[in-house]
Amino acid sequence: MITIKDIAARLQVSPSTVGRALADDPRISAAMKQKVQEVAGEMGYVANRAARMMRGVSSNLVGLVVPDIRNSFYSTIAHALSKCLEQEGYQLTLSETDDDRMTELRQIRELSSANVAGIIIVPSAKPHAETIRLLGMTPHIQLLRKHAALSDQWFGIDDAQAIYLPTRHLIELGHRRIAYIGSLAELPTGAARLKGFRDALASAGGACAGIEELGAPGSREFAQDALRRVLTLPEPPTAVVTGSVLHTFGVLEELLDSGVSVPKQLSVAGFSDEPAFRWWGPGLTTVALPVSELATACGLWFVHRMKQKVAGNAPYSAISPPTLVVRGSTQPPGASA
Structure with a gap:
């Protein structure tokens, strides 16, 4: 393995000069730094990260x-x-x-x-x-x-707005029974999104009923099970809003498996605007996020x-x-x- 001493011997300078040049020390001239970099590259020198860490130098x-x-x-x-x-x-x-x-x-x-x-x-x-x-x-x-x-x-x-906007859109279309399939409120994002859903329902002055299904944020299976549950209620929702990307995928998969007609039987609003969402069925209404x-x-x-x-x-x-x-x-x- 090529070391700083090998580079110093080639350039006929001290190892400390090479070390300082490689560390971009202001005490070393720009010309010397360039020479050291060129020779280090020619010889295949690789910095010893472990040694740097032992000296307390932070990595990149x-x-x-x-x-x-x-x-x-x-x-x-x-x-x-x-x-x-x-x-x-x-x-x-x-x-x-x-x-x-x-x-x-x-x-x-x-x-x-x-x-x-x-x-x-x-x-x-x-x-x-x-x-x-x-x-x-x-x-x-x-x-x-x-x-x-x-x-x-x-x-x-703005997670609250990310759910408020699609929920309010459904309310303005005339939906009065809306399900929300989202993340547990113990997560700050989950709590904010649930608040957005509830705030949108409250803005309708009590005319809307909300159905809440909250589970793990990264579980498609939870979203699939949740959709099956709400669709078998005595009064099922006429629309559903999802609160995460994976929940959205889970709901879309279950809709395809169950043969539910969208939007004739159920209106659906997703979360995030994945490239595939514009091509899914009639095109998915969703909320785009500047990730x-x-x-x-x-x-x-x-x-x-x-x-x-x-x-x-x-x-x-x-x-x-x-x-x-x-x-x-x-x-x-x-x-x-």
Whole structure:
């Protein structure tokens, strides 16, 4: 393995000069830095990250901690952050928690031991006390979800509006029995979305009845079971709103399996605007979320703080608005398709 001493011997300078040049030390001239970089590249030198960490030097790694990488919501975020950070000289590393606080703790421990430059996290509902302590020692920012015990710096979406808009749309079409299939209220996003659903019903002045089915945010199976339950009620809903991407997929799968005609028998409003949604059946009415733009803004803001070594934890929030996209899956109840 090529070492700093090998490069120093080639250039006939001291190892400390090479080390400082590779670390972009201001005491080393630009010409010497360029020579060192050129020779290091020719000789195939690779920096010893472990040795750097032992010296207390932070890496160029930024950890992204998410609940479920199968969710296109989070894969879109990971892609946008990776491109954004790469342009700024950082590398993204991805960790999955499955919304389990102990798995989350293990991931945070590993990232902390690697001396990462920072962590971007979509926290679980109840982070472990050790997770909170470790994050308090590392630059971090919350994305999408916001937990009071963590950094008061957060980039998110107006989750209440994301459900209020499609629910209000259904009410304006004349629906009076509307089901909501969404995430448990113990998650901040789940609580906000449930509030949006209830606020929309309240805006109708008591004329609407809401049916609530709340479960795991990443479970298609829950959404399928929930839809089966509400459709067998003595007075089934005439419309349904979903509160997550995977819940939407679960509902759409169950509708196809059960042969329910959309929108003739049931109007459906989804969550997020996946490319396939415009081609599903008559086209899915849904709420579009600026996920990629949100992730890029979060990454750029976080990089600025890391590079400037901004001290303190001053509160900062950025909330992105959703947009209702109306297609053929919603219509007035009882109308001809």
